[in-house]
Ligand code: FES
C-alpha cells in the first residue's frame with residue numbers, strides 16, 4: 206500500500222469541502238473493496254476521506270411506499286432490520302447473502318452502489334425496485350445511475366447520501382454464487398409493482414447490471430413462471446471468465462430468473 | 475498521530491501514522507501477535523478480531539475507524555464465557571493442524587455462537603466462510619463449533 210493522508214469529516218458538507226480542496230481523493234465507505242485494492246496497489250489515492258463518522262449517512266426509514274437506507278448503513282444492519290424485513294423481505298435475503306460476516310459487518314450499501322462491481326448484489330435490487338439514488342447534489346433514477354462496469358452517473362466528488370427503494374407488492378432475489386468469492390455468477394432480482402414487473406440481473410452482463418424487458422413484459426401480463434416459457438437471454442452481451450463462459454451464464458440467467466419468479470410469486474402479496 | 479485504543483479491556487496509547495491498518499498496530503506496536511497476517515488483502519480471515527463483538531478483518535480496518543470501539547483479540551477471547559467453551563472444544567476435537575489460521579477461525583466461531591447459540595450446518599458454513607484454512611481443518615472446525623454449542627459436552631464428534 207502506498208502512503209496516503211487520512212481525513213475523517215463528521216458531516217456531508219465537510220466531506221464535500223474536503224474533496225473540493227484536495228487532490229487525488231477517494232471516499233472510504235466500509236473499505237471492503239477499496240482497502241484491498243489499495244493494498245494490491247491497484248489504487249493509490251493521495252487522500253482518503255472516510256465517511257464512517259458521518260452520522261447523517263446512516264439509518265433506515267420506512268414509509269408506505271418507500272424504504273430509504275442511508276449510504277453508510279452496513280450490510281449486517283440491513284440484514285437485521287425489522288423495517289427492511291417487513292417492507293421488502295427480498296432485500297433482507299439479499300443482504301444476508303453478501304460476502305461473509307466480516308464483509309457484512311463493515312461493508313455499506315452506498316459503497317456497493319457507488320462501486321458498481323459487475324457481480325455485486327445491490328445494483329440488481331436498485332434496478333428491480335426502481336430505486337432513487339440520492340446524493341448531496343441531486344436524485345438519480347437507478348435506470349440512469351448504472352453506466353457499465355464500475356461506472357456510474359456520479360460526478361467527481363459527489364456523495365451518495367441514501368438509496369430510496371420502492372416497496373413492491375412481491376419480490377425475490379435468487380443468487381447463484383461463486384462458492385469461494387461468494388459474488389454472484391448470476392443474481393436475479395424480480396419485483397412486482399402496481400405498474401408492472403421489473404427483472405434485473407447482476408453478475409452476468411459484460412456491461413454490468415441490466416434489465417430484461419422481454420421477461421418484464423411477459424411477467425407484467427402474467428406473474429408466473431409459465432410466462433417465461435420460450436424466453437431466454439442471448440449469450441452475446443454476457444461476460445465470460447474462467448468461472449463461467451457466456452453461453453453458460455446466459456443459460457443460468459434463465460434458470461435463476463425462473464426460480465426468482467417462483468419465489469416472488471409465492472411470497473406474501 | 476496519537477491514538478488511544480481499547481484492546482482486550484485495556485487502554486493502549488499508540489503513536490502511529492493514520493494510514494496504519496489495525497492489524498499492524500496490534501502486532502507490531504502493542505505486541506499482540508496472536509492475530510495473524512495471512513494475506514493482508516481481505517481474502518483469508520487470519521486477521522479476524524472483534525470490534526464491539528462483531529467479527530471483522532483487522533488488515534482492512536483503519537485505526538481511525540477502530541477508534542472508540544472495544545477491540546478483542548485471540549489473547550483475551552478465552553476469558554469470555556463462549557470463548558473458553560470454544561477453545562476447549564477446539565482442543566478436544568484437535569482442530570488445529572499448522573495453526574496459522576486458527577486464531578481467526580476461533581474469533582469467527584465465537585462471534586457466531588454469541589449471535590446464534592445453536593447454529594445449523596448452514597449457519598456455520600455462512601459464518602465461517604470468511605476464514606480460509608490451508609490445512610483443510612473444516613470438518614473438525616464444524617464439529618468443534620457443534621460441541622461448543624452443546625456446551626462442550628463430549629457426545630460424539632458431531633461432524
Ligand atoms: S490477513 Fe486479513 S484477511 Fe488475510
Ligand code: FES
Pocket residue numbers: 570571572573574575576606607608609610611
Ligand atoms: S490449520 Fe493450517 S491453515 Fe488452518
